Amino acid sequence: MSVLALTMGEPGGIGPELALRAWQALRHRPDCAFALIASSDIVAARNRDFCLDVPLVHSDFVNAARHFAAALPIIALDExxxxxxxxxxxxxxxxxxxxxxxxxxxxxxAMARAVITNPIQKSSLYAAGFSYPGHTEFLGALAAEAGARDVYPVMMLACRELRVVPVxxxxxxNAVSTALKADTIVRVGRIVAASLSELFSINAPRLAIAGLNPHAGEDGSMGSEDQTIIAPAIARLRELGIDARGPLPADTMFHATARRTYDAALCMxxxxxxxxxxxxxxDEAVNVTLGLPFVRTSPDHGTAxxxxxxxxxRPDSLIAAIELAASLTGKRA
Incomplete structure (x- = not known):
C-alpha cells in the first residue's frame, strides 16, 4: 500500500511539530503511513527542541511505507x-x-495515495509573489497542470457531527451578495453530492442549503438574494435528482436535531x-477539498x-486529517 504525502507547511509554525507527534500516534497504523516532504534540518531541530525522540529516516515514496513503523520517513527538499x-x-x-x-x-x-497539507502562512507567501488565494486554489491549478479537466475545488470542513461547505x-x-450566483450554488451542490456518494459512501446524500440573510430573507423583507438566487438554485438541484432543501435560516440549522436531517450543509x-x-x-475538524482528481485533507487550523x-x-486535527485521507482513499480504491 502506498503512503500518504504530508507537506511541510509553514516551517516557522507548528507543522513540523505536528508531523512528529502524528507519527508517534500513528506509527502502528500501516493504513495511515505517511511521508513528510520537508526540510530534514527543520524536522530534526523540532525533534531535539521538544525532546520527542522520533527516529527519522531519509526516504523516497517507494520505500516510505516499509520504514514507517520504525521511523518517520522524510522526503527531503532541495530548497x-x-x-x-x-x-x-x-x-x-x-x-x-x-x-x-x-x-x-x-x-x-501514483506514488502516494493522497495529499495532506500542513498549514501555510499566506501572508509570507504573498510577500514572495504567490498569486493564489490559498491552498485550495493552488491545488486546483496543480491538478490542471497535471492534465485534469473541469477542475473546480470545493472546500468542505468535516467532523463527526457535521460537514459544511462554504459556497x-x-x-x-460585503462582496458576498455580488459574488453569489445560482450557477455556482448548483455547481458546488453537484460536486458535494457526488463526493458524499463516491468518497463517503452515502447512497442518497441530503443537502441543507442555508439562506444568506437573517431568517432566509423573511420572504424578501430582509434581502432578495434568498428568493432570486438561492431558491432557484435549489430547484435546479432537485431537478437533477439531488435531495436539496432550503433556503434555511442559518441560525436554526446547526443544533443537534437539525444536523440529523442532512449529510452536508451548504453555506453562503x-x-x-x-x-x-x-x-x-x-481540535478535530478536517478540511477536505472536493472536486479534485485526488484526495486532499488538512487540519482545520492555522500555523499557530x-x-x-x-x-x-495538539496534533488532533492533523491525526484526524491523516485518518480521513486513509479512509477516503481506501473507499476510492
Missing part, C-alpha cells in the same frame, strides 16, 4: 529553509511551495460555515506561530 520558529519568513516560500508541488506530483504519479470562501463579507459565506464546525470540533516555540501543539 533552503531558514530556521526561525515563531516567524513566517518570505524567504522560505519557495520551499513551502515546493513541498506542495512534490505532494501533488506524488499523488498524480463563497475567502472574500469580504465563510464564517456561516466555519463557526458551527469549529465550535463543535475545534504564537506557540511554535512552546512544544504544546
Amino acid at each position: 533552503h529553509v531558514t530556521d526561525h520558529p515563531g516567524q513566517a519568513l518570505a524567504e522560505n516560500a519557495p520551499a513551502v511551495i515546493a513541498s506542495i508541488r512534490q505532494a501533488v506530483a506524488a499523488v498524480t504519479g 463563497t470562501v475567502h472574500i469580504a463579507l 459565506y465563510h464564517d456561516q460555515a466555519l463557526i458551527p464546525v469549529k465550535t463543535l470540533a475545534f 506561530l504564537d506557540i511554535a516555540t512552546a512544544g504544546t501543539a
Whole structure:
C-alpha cells in the first residue's frame, strides 16, 4: 500500500511539530503511513527542541511505507529553509511551495495515495509573489497542470457531527451578495453530492442549503438574494435528482436535531460555515477539498506561530486529517 504525502507547511509554525507527534500516534497504523516532504534540518531541530525522540529516516515514496513503523520517513527538499520558529519568513516560500508541488506530483504519479497539507502562512507567501488565494486554489491549478479537466475545488470542513461547505470562501463579507450566483450554488451542490456518494459512501446524500440573510430573507423583507438566487438554485438541484432543501435560516440549522436531517450543509459565506464546525470540533475538524482528481485533507487550523516555540501543539486535527485521507482513499480504491 502506498503512503500518504504530508507537506511541510509553514516551517516557522507548528507543522513540523505536528508531523512528529502524528507519527508517534500513528506509527502502528500501516493504513495511515505517511511521508513528510520537508526540510530534514527543520524536522530534526523540532525533534531535539521538544525532546520527542522520533527516529527519522531519509526516504523516497517507494520505500516510505516499509520504514514507517520504525521511523518517520522524510522526503527531503532541495530548497533552503531558514530556521526561525515563531516567524513566517518570505524567504522560505519557495520551499513551502515546493513541498506542495512534490505532494501533488506524488499523488498524480501514483506514488502516494493522497495529499495532506500542513498549514501555510499566506501572508509570507504573498510577500514572495504567490498569486493564489490559498491552498485550495493552488491545488486546483496543480491538478490542471497535471492534465485534469473541469477542475473546480470545493472546500468542505468535516467532523463527526457535521460537514459544511462554504459556497463563497475567502472574500469580504460585503462582496458576498455580488459574488453569489445560482450557477455556482448548483455547481458546488453537484460536486458535494457526488463526493458524499463516491468518497463517503452515502447512497442518497441530503443537502441543507442555508439562506444568506437573517431568517432566509423573511420572504424578501430582509434581502432578495434568498428568493432570486438561492431558491432557484435549489430547484435546479432537485431537478437533477439531488435531495436539496432550503433556503434555511442559518441560525436554526446547526443544533443537534437539525444536523440529523442532512449529510452536508451548504453555506453562503465563510464564517456561516466555519463557526458551527469549529465550535463543535475545534481540535478535530478536517478540511477536505472536493472536486479534485485526488484526495486532499488538512487540519482545520492555522500555523499557530504564537506557540511554535512552546512544544504544546495538539496534533488532533492533523491525526484526524491523516485518518480521513486513509479512509477516503481506501473507499476510492
